Each structure stands twice: as C-alpha cells, then as structure tokens.
Amino acid sequence: MKIRICANEPTTTRLSQHRTRAPTPHPIARSNQPHVNSRQHYPTSNAPKKRQLVAKPRIAILGTGNMALALGKSIMAAGHFIAYGSRRPETKNDFHEAAGTESRIWGYQAAIDAGEIVIITLPYKEVAATARKFAESLSGKIVIDITNPFAAQPNNGQSGAQVTATAIGEDARVVAAFKTNFAATFEQPSDSTGEPREVHYAGDDEEAMTAVEELIKEIGFKPIDCGTLAEAVVLDHMVPLMIRLDATEHASSHKSSWRITAP
Amino acid sequence: MKIRICANEPTTTRLSQHRTRAPTPHPIARSNQPHVNSRQHYPTSNAPKKRQLVAKPRIAILGTGNMALALGKSIMAAGHFIAYGSRRPETKNDFHEAAGTESRIWGYQAAIDAGEIVIITLPYKEVAATARKFAESLSGKIVIDITNPFAAQPNNGQSGAQVTATAIGEDARVVAAFKTNFAATFEQPSDSTGEPREVHYAGDDEEAMTAVEELIKEIGFKPIDCGTLAEAVVLDHMVPLMIRLDATEHASSHKSSWRITAP
Numbered sequence: 001m002k003i004r005i006c007a008n009e010p011t012t013t014r015l016s017q018h019r020t021r022a023p024t025p026h027p028i029a030r031s032n033q034p035h036v037n038s039r040q041h042y043p044t045s046n047a048p049k050k051r052q053l054v055a056k057p058r059i060a061i062l063g064t065g066n067m068a069l070a071l072g073k074s075i076m077a078a079g080h081f082i083a084y085g086s087r088r089p090e091t092k093n094d095f096h097e098a099a100g101t102e103s104r105i106w107g108y109q110a111a112i113d114a115g116e117i118v119i120i121t122l123p124y125k126e127v128a129a130t131a132r133k134f135a136e137s138l139s140g141k142i143v144i145d146i147t148n149p150f151a152a153q154p155n156n157g158q159s160g161a162q163v164t165a166t167a168i169g170e171d172a173r174v175v176a177a178f179k180t181n182f183a184a185t186f187e188q189p190s191d192s193t194g195e196p197r198e199v200h201y202a203g204d205d206e207e208a209m210t211a212v213e214e215l216i217k218e219i220g221f222k223p224i225d226c227g228t229l230a231e232a233v234v235l236d237h238m239v240p241l242m243i244r245l246d247a248t249e250h251a252s253s254h255k256s257s258w259r260i261t262a263p
Numbered sequence: 264m265k266i267r268i269c270a271n272e273p274t275t276t277r278l279s280q281h282r283t284r285a286p287t288p289h290p291i292a293r294s295n296q297p298h299v300n301s302r303q304h305y306p307t308s309n310a311p312k313k314r315q316l317v318a319k320p321r322i323a324i325l326g327t328g329n330m331a332l333a334l335g336k337s338i339m340a341a342g343h344f345i346a347y348g349s350r351r352p353e354t355k356n357d358f359h360e361a362a363g364t365e366s367r368i369w370g371y372q373a374a375i376d377a378g379e380i381v382i383i384t385l386p387y388k389e390v391a392a393t394a395r396k397f398a399e400s401l402s403g404k405i406v407i408d409i410t411n412p413f414a415a416q417p418n419n420g421q422s423g424a425q426v427t428a429t430a431i432g433e434d435a436r437v438v439a440a441f442k443t444n445f446a447a448t449f450e451q452p453s454d455s456t457g458e459p460r461e462v463h464y465a466g467d468d469e470e471a472m473t474a475v476e477e478l479i480k481e482i483g484f485k486p487i488d489c490g491t492l493a494e495a496v497v498l499d500h501m502v503p504l505m506i507r508l509d510a511t512e513h514a515s516s517h518k519s520s521w522r523i524t525a526p
Contacts, residue, residue: 157418192525193456225511226504234500241489241497245523248488255526260508262455263518 056080057142057211060115062108062130064095067146068121070186071178072099078218085111112137117211119144119178124152124160131167139171142208146178148239159232161202175203175212176232179239181221182246184254189220196222197257202232224260319343320405320474323378325371325393327358330409331384333449334441335362341481348374375400380474382407382441387415387423394430402434405471409441411502422495424465438466438475439495442502444484445509447517452483459485460520465495487523 059075061068062085076082076099084099085108086092092105099105104114112118112134120127124147131138149160161176168174180200191197199221203209209225216223226235242258250256322338324331325348339345339362347362348371349355355368362368367377375381375397383390387410394401412423424439431437443463454460462484466472472488479486489498505521513519 153420155418155420157416188526197524224508227507231504234497234504237497237500241494242523244490245487249523250525253526257524259522259524260505260512260519261460261522262513263451263516 057116058083058114060085060111060118061121062111062118063121064092064105065121065123066183067178068119069095069099070183071119071121071146072103074186074189074219075215076100076103078215081114083111083114085109108134109137112141115141117142117144117215119146120164121146123147124149127160128163128167131164135168138168141173142205142211143168143172143174144177144212145174146176148179149236150240153236157233159202159229160236161232162229165204165229173203173205173208174229175201175205175208176226176229176235177201177212177216179232179235180242180258182242182254182256185257186219188255191255191257191259193259195259196220198222198224198259200224200226200235200238200258202226202229202235204229320379321346321377323348323374323381324384325374325381326384327355327368328384328386329446330441331382332358332362333446334382334384334409335366337449337452337482338478339363339366341478344377346374346377348372371397372400375404378404380405380407380478382409383427384409386410387412390423391426391430394427398431401431404436405468405474406431406435406437407440407475408437409439411442412499413503416499420496422465422492423499424495425492428492436466436468436471437492438464438468438471439489439492439498440464440475440479442495442498443505443521445505445517445519448520449482451518454518454520454522456522458522459483461485461487461522463487463489463498463501463521465489465492465498467492 056079058081060083061072064084064086068084072082072084082099083104083106084092086105087108089105089107096103096105104111106114108130118138118141120131120143122130127145127147143164145161145164147160154160154163159176161174165172165174178199181197185197189196199216201209201212201216201223202225203212213223213225226232238258242256246252246254246256319342321344323346324335327347327349331347335345335347345362346367346369347355349368350371352368352370359366359368367374369377371393381401381404383394383406385393390408390410406427408424408427410423417423417426422439424437428435428437441462444460448460452459462479464472464475464479464486465488466475476486476488489495501521505519509515509517509519
C-alpha cells in the first residue's frame, strides 16, 4: 500500500540525495545512516515543499498496556504493519486477540528490528533502561515517547523525552507525542464539539516530526506542534492535570481532551 | 455593597469562631491573625457548607502592565474597590485614565495596605524581591500570583507561586491564578464556543481558594481548581505553550484559551 506524505525541502546534501531516490526504502528507514538533527540546526520554515509516493512505515510498539492497545488498533486500522514488543510475548494471547491477530507480538528486539517507527508505551520507570539496552537498534530510528514521568518528573528542567533521547545516544530521533491523550479517546478521534482532538507533539528532528504529524492525521486527530524536545516538558506536566480535570470536570470519563480554543 | 460568598465548614476552632462573628471584618481580612494553612492539613471535601453576607473584598494590584489593566477593569466592573501599586504612581496618569479614575494609583505599600486581596502582576524577575520587601504586609493576606517565570522557571520542580510564597514567609496565603489567560480575553469572558473561558487556579489555603474562585466567577470566567501550590508548576509551563499555539493555530489573536473539552 502506498500513500503520499508531505516532506520539507531537503536541508542537507545527504537528505537531498536521499529524497530524489526511488521511493524504497522509506525516507525514515535510515537506521544505518549517520543522523543530522535537522530541526535544531537547519530551520526550514520558509522552504518550499515536495511530495512523493512512499510506503506506510512499519510500526513497533513497546509495551502491551491500554495505550499500546488503543494506539496500535488505530494505527493498524490506518493500514500500518504493527509489531508489539513484550518481555513475555508468549503470555499475551488475550492482548493479541484484542489488538487484532494481523498484528505481531514479539520480543522487544524483534519488534524494534521490524519497526521503522518505534513507539515506547512502557511505564516511565522502565523507559530509560530499556532505551539504553536497545540503544544500538533504536539509534537513527524515529522513536515516539508517549510515557509519563508523573512523580518521577526530571527536576533539572528536562522533559522525559529528553531523558529517553539521552539514553539512546547521539543519533536519537525522539518525538514526544500522545502523552496528553487518554487511551479511550482513540476510538473517538473527535470530541463533543465535533472537532478532531489535539495530539500535542514535540521534537528536534524535522523529518521525524513530519512522520509523526502524518501518523496523527492518519488516525483522525489534529497534530499540534509544541516545539522542541526540551519544550516537551510542558506535556509531561499537563498529564497529571488532565487526569485531575477529567475527574473533577468530566466525571472521570477518560474521554476529555486538552484544546486551545479559538478567540 | 454586599454579596454572599460560599465558604467551607470551619476546620479549626479559630476559623469557626471567626465564621460565626458579625460579617465585618470580611473573613479574608485577617492580616493580624496567625494563619493556618487549611488546604494542606485539614481536608474539608466532605464538610457541609455555610453562607454569609460579606462585603466585596478590596483589591490591590501591584503593577501597571497589560494584565493589571485588563484584570483591574474586569474586577472593578464587578464592584470591587481597586488600588494599583506602582513604583512611580505620579507618572501613571495615562494608565489611570485607561483603568478608570474611580480606581486609585498609589505606591506599593499604600496599595497593599488598602487591599484585602493583593494581585501581583509584576515582571517575574521582580516578584520574589518585592514579596520579600513587603512580606510583613503581605503575610496573612490573600495574594494572587499571576506572574510567569518563562525562562526563569525554577528548575527544582517548584512553581513560581511557591517561590513567591516562600519569599512572603510562613503565613503566606498565595494562590496561582490567571497565568493561563491572555489580557485581551478579559473583555470577552466567553470564547468562540460561547462557553466561559477557563481560569486555572491553584493553592494550599482553602479560604483563599474560595475567595479566588468567587472572584473568577464574578468576572464571568469558569474557575478550574488545579490543585496545590506545588501542582501550579504546570500552569507556569502552559503559558509559553499557550503563547506559541496562539501564534501557530490562531494567528496571534491573543484571544485563544486553554480548555479541557468534554468527551
């Protein structure tokens, strides 16, 4: 299956050469290539845009919790191959049934190897160690960190996603996303206003940001670019408040959403 | 002028005695009395509520910027006495004209002395020093901190309002509020959805929280209790993102608003 994605004008010679090649391999599948962090160092805001036909990136999802299930079903429904990574995949038959048996449930390493985009949905306390353990495989891949520090908020001012990127190392291409969304909302991408819910996402890598933006649109949500990975700290903080206000304002529906409303 | 305000059941003997007295002085005007931090230590969520007739509290506003003007006009229109505090009140004739000449523009000390609730709208870098300088006068009074740390965010995990409270000292009764609201929205308390905009507020003192809740309602906004003063750190972080998204999503209208939308 082929789709068209919108990519920014090449910002380096390497990316430029890459972009003019045949559509296979997908431009985001570059795990063996050195990575240039294009978002921080090469602003492209005024650059013209090009389109090209590419395959839908294969998705690995580490973890088998509520968010993994909800997000995985939405992304699989949008036509992507999904491989879940689990420490004990042999015990996950019920999860596999719920997720859809077209998906795969493998160990972490096999899932990461299969994914062009890797989504980390583990409990926050396991994230840095897991990222460090699989750093070589995650390096250069687009990694979406949806995990929530809560009381483990790094108090040096960093975002949780920055900690994850540090654990992966120099070629990390981490995007913070889906932190401020309840699992129960994925089956219902528009809220009571009839408008798509916002997905807040942030990162330093322009190409990774574009890929995540596309993924958010594909599952029916509205991508809201919240800046760099450092600026993603606000998303970590917004999650406990979201949970609180869902309880106090919306009877713990787990279907309320953050939104910046128009004037 | 008299209004009825809703107060929680007394949580200490002192408060209880106070509440059963004649309606003058207003229960929040207790600057000479030792203060008990009721919100942290004496949860009252299941307590029955009482009502009593009290005068509208007099408001001091430190600062003469856009937020001081917008907030002051709204609160004065709701029937409160307003005294602005300025370092150079003699130079503020134009501001006084804009704010409405029924207001007063005095030095900091005179404004604080006149106010039962003191709203700090200074640049963040001046807040702690000012709070320390006038600590004796601010101690025991309800203080609303609307200031934004931005890049001066305390990176030990504290909220800016906690820093302000520490500067005032042991009897500080600080509430963080109005941080996540643009000045231009005060003339238009409902947004494009037709619903009142949210004012996020947080603090440790139950009586102060009730007074601020009442003030928010009086000017036509929806009070959203965001927890303790420590939890107010999220509001500090949400402000830069609000400014960013107002630019990227709403053409720098300065009239967009944060909202938790219903399912």
